[in-house]
Amino acid sequence: xxxxxxxxxxxxxxxxxxxxxxxxxxxxxxxxxxxxxxxxxxxxxxxxxxxxxxxxxxxxxxxxxxxxxxxxxxxxxxxxxxxxxxxxxxxxxxxxxxxxxxxxxxxxxxxxxxxxxxxxxxxxxxxxxxxxxxxxxxxxxxxxxxxxxxxxxxxxxxxxxxxxxxxxxxxxxxxxxxxxxxxxxxxxxxxxxxxxxxxxxxxxxxxxxxxxxxxxxxxxxxxxxxxxxxxxxxxxxxxxxxxxxxxxxxxxxxxxxxxxxxxxxxxxxxxxxxxxxxxxxxxxxxxxxxxxxxxxxxxxxxxxxxxxxxxxxxxxxxxxxxxx
Amino acid sequence: xxxxxxxxxxxxxxxxxxxxxxxxxxxxxxxxxxxxxxxxxxxxxxxxxxxxxxxxxxxxxx
Numbered sequence: 522x523x524x525x526x527x528x529x530x531x532x533x534x535x536x537x538x539x540x541x542x543x544x545x546x547x548x549x550x551x552x553x554x555x556x557x558x559x560x561x562x563x564x565x566x567x568x569x570x571x572x573x574x575x576x577x578x579x580x581x582x583x584x585x586x587x588x589x590x591x592x593x594x595x596x597x598x599x600x601x602x603x604x605x606x607x608x609x610x611x612x613x614x615x616x617x618x619x620x621x622x623x624x625x626x627x628x629x630x631x632x633x634x635x636x637x638x639x640x641x642x643x644x645x646x647x648x649x650x651x652x653x654x655x656x657x658x659x660x661x662x663x664x665x666x667x668x669x670x671x672x673x674x675x676x677x678x679x680x681x682x683x684x685x686x687x688x689x690x691x692x693x694x695x696x697x698x699x700x701x702x703x704x705x706x707x708x709x710x711x712x713x714x715x716x717x718x719x720x721x722x723x724x725x726x727x728x729x730x731x732x733x734x735x736x737x738x739x740x741x742x743x744x745x746x747x748x749x750x751x752x753x754x755x756x757x758x759x760x761x762x763x764x765x766x767x768x769x770x771x772x773x774x775x776x777x778x779x780x781x782x783x784x785x786x787x788x789x790x791x792x793x794x795x796x797x798x799x800x801x802x803x804x805x806x807x808x809x810x811x812x813x814x815x816x817x818x819x820x821x822x823x824x825x826x827x828x829x830x831x832x833x834x835x836x837x838x839x840x841x842x843x844x845x
Numbered sequence: 846x847x848x849x850x851x852x853x854x855x856x857x858x859x860x861x862x863x864x865x866x867x868x869x870x871x872x873x874x875x876x877x878x879x880x881x882x883x884x885x886x887x888x889x890x891x892x893x894x895x896x897x898x899x900x901x902x903x904x905x906x907x
Binding site: 524528530531532533534535536537538560563566636637638639663685686687688689690691692698699701702712713715716717718719720721722723729733734760763764766767778795796799800803807810811 | 884885886887888889890891892893894895898899900901902903904905906907
């Protein structure tokens with residue numbers, strides 16, 4: 522699999538954060554050693570069934586934080602529905618979901634996921650409303666999550682399930698992942714913890730969690746834009762300052778790292794900054810590697826995600842076909 | 846007596862004089878490392894891509 526220039530560039534920049542991941546990991550160790558393994562949610566392990574020939578009975582909705590979620594009133598539509606499947610919510614969307622009535626009381630299979638090692642995740646959990654609804658929410662946490670976030674989640678009463686994000690070739694004895702897992706073995710988890718591909722961002726990880734752990738299909742994606750409307754000025758894109766910094770402030774060079782794709786499903790152009798280009802490339806590569814029973818429905822109604830094994834659909838249609 | 850951290854006395858080390866030239870070099874190196882870090886575009890996390898493990902999504906026994 523040949524990676525594009527943008528992919529390599531962003532992957533390299535991100536790899537430089539290894540120090541931070543290990544800083545977080547070491548501070549989480551006391552909690553991890555006594556913690557729950559994500560494996561206890563894994564339906565393939567629990568029911569001793571093969572992932573290859575699975576016959577899915579439940580669907581899930583992955584809720585990302587892209588702009589279309591507001592533009593298309595997706596949270597309101599979901600809250601008003603009789604959707605029966607699992608809610609797989611990215612961390613930044615937890616508070617907006619609860620505020621809109623998407624709660625574990627109404628949707629009993631409710632999960633929130635954090636994979637980012639950065640400080641920003643603290644504010645996703647530091648909200649009063651979480652205490653009111655914490656009972657019934659499973660918090661899926663990377664072992665490299667910033668420790669302050671873990672403390673907040675514990676204080677809010679969320680039940681935490683840990684996983685290692687896959688980093689390197691675990692077949693090698695010098696693998697960082699292998700060492701991480703060795704350190705997490707305990708009486709409670711004698712084999713350590715499960716490790717998962719993340720796809721580089723919590724939206725993609727939520728999709729992986731939906732089918733590889735919960736065994737759900739179809740999986741409806743909302744708020745996973747991974748791009749901007751084609752006519753968006755570069756300055757208004759999320760990672761503009763990073764790219765500008767790379768080019769020592771030379772604005773005329775920034776455009777080199779941006780590109781447009783024509784979304785064939787929506788018949789409109791999408792603008793990609795290099796970071797979204799990186800996420801998108803990973804997602805499209807991973808999606809074709811899933812078992813045949815995994816059906817991915819992009820109900821975002823905007824953005825750059827289209828291609829093999831992705832079916833585009835309006836969210837209201839997805840809800841209609843997966844509600845009682 | 847077993848040698849443990851608590852009873853082992855570290856040998857004294859002589860302080861090394863750092864020349865002005867070396868100081869300058871160290872400062873420059875620090876600056877370069879810092880700007881290198883700031884300049885790379887960063888995603889939320891890396892994508893796991895290892896030869897022969899392309900189809901791996903989950904591992905229960907590392």
